[in-house]
Amino acid sequence: HMIWTIGPRDSWVLNVYQRRLLAICSFSCLGVHTLLVQSSPFDLKVPVVVQYQDPHIARASTDGFVKAVYVHCGQRVRRGTLLLEIEQPELLLERDRLQDQRELALQCANQYQLRGQLALAAGQEETATRLQRQLSEIESQIEDLTVVAHRAGIVTTPRIDHLQGDYVEQGQELVCVSDP
Numbered sequence: 001h002m003i004w005t006i007g008p009r010d011s012w013v014l015n016v017y018q019r020r021l022l023a024i025c026s027f028s029c030l031g032v033h034t035l036l037v038q039s040s041p042f043d044l045k046v047p048v049v050v051q052y053q054d055p056h057i058a059r060a061s062t063d064g065f066v067k068a069v070y071v072h073c074g075q076r077v078r079r080g081t082l083l084l085e086i087e088q089p090e091l092l093l094e095r096d097r098l099q100d101q102r103e104l105a106l107q108c109a110n111q112y113q114l115r116g117q118l119a120l121a122a123g124q125e126e127t128a129t130r131l132q133r134q135l136s137e138i139e140s141q142i143e144d145l146t147v148v149a150h151r152a153g154i155v156t157t158p159r160i161d162h163l164q165g166d167y168v169e170q171g172q173e174l175v176c177v178s179d180p
Contacts, residue, residue, distance in 0.1 A: 052178030056151045060168040061144035064088035069164045071175070073157060077149045083175050084160075086145040086168065095138045102131040153179040 006017055014022070067087040071077060109124035157175045168174065 052153075052156060052180055054151075055156070055176050055178040056149065056153070057173055058083065058147045058150075058175045058177070060086060060170055060172045060174055062086070062088055062091060062141050062170050064091075064145065064168060066163045066166050066168060066174075069161055071155050072161050073155055073159065075155050076153070077155060077177060078152050079149055081149045083147045083149055083155075083177075084163065086147070088142075088145060091138060091142060091145075095135065095142065098131055098135045098138065102128050102135060105131060147174060149177050151177060151179070153177040 006015065064086040065088075067085040069084045070082050071084070077083070105124045105128040109121045109128065112118070112121035112124060154177070155175060156178045157173075160175055163174065
């Protein structure tokens with residue numbers, strides 16, 4: 001303040017001290033601005049790929065159409081939460097056909113036993129057992145048509161809501177649940 005008011009001004013011309021004060025203030029402001037705006041020369045930019053640890057990727061167990069999607073990208077889910085459902089009508093028809101064949105084989109085995117034809121009855125019971133194994137495999141495939149979260153986390157699959165109505169093939173990635 002004393003330098004600025006050091007003497008009377010005759011005109012608009014500043015004296016040496018006032019010019020020096022303006023120069024120091026201007027360079028100080030410019031230096032502070034440069035330090036605040038410019039990045040540090042020690043600051044390194046390194047390209048990085050972020051991967052979630054231990055992601056759970058649900059894949060389609062069989063071919064079919066996505067019937068319904070119950071989650072969206074970025075949603076936090078708990079373990080056991082229903083994520084989506086796949087529709088496979090051919091698998092349901094195959095299950096019904098195998099059930100009918102198994103019931104028919106059991107009825108034939110009963111009739112053969114009543115007639116005393118034990119060898120034929122044993123053959124029909126063996127057929128019913130084989131059909132029961134095939135039926136249990138198809139039942140497990142039908143259970144896999146409803147996709148649930150096997151862990152708690154965040155749904156990281158982009159555009160998962162656009163899957164509804166799409167055809168998916170066996171092994172195709174449907175949804176990924178990760179914990180950041």
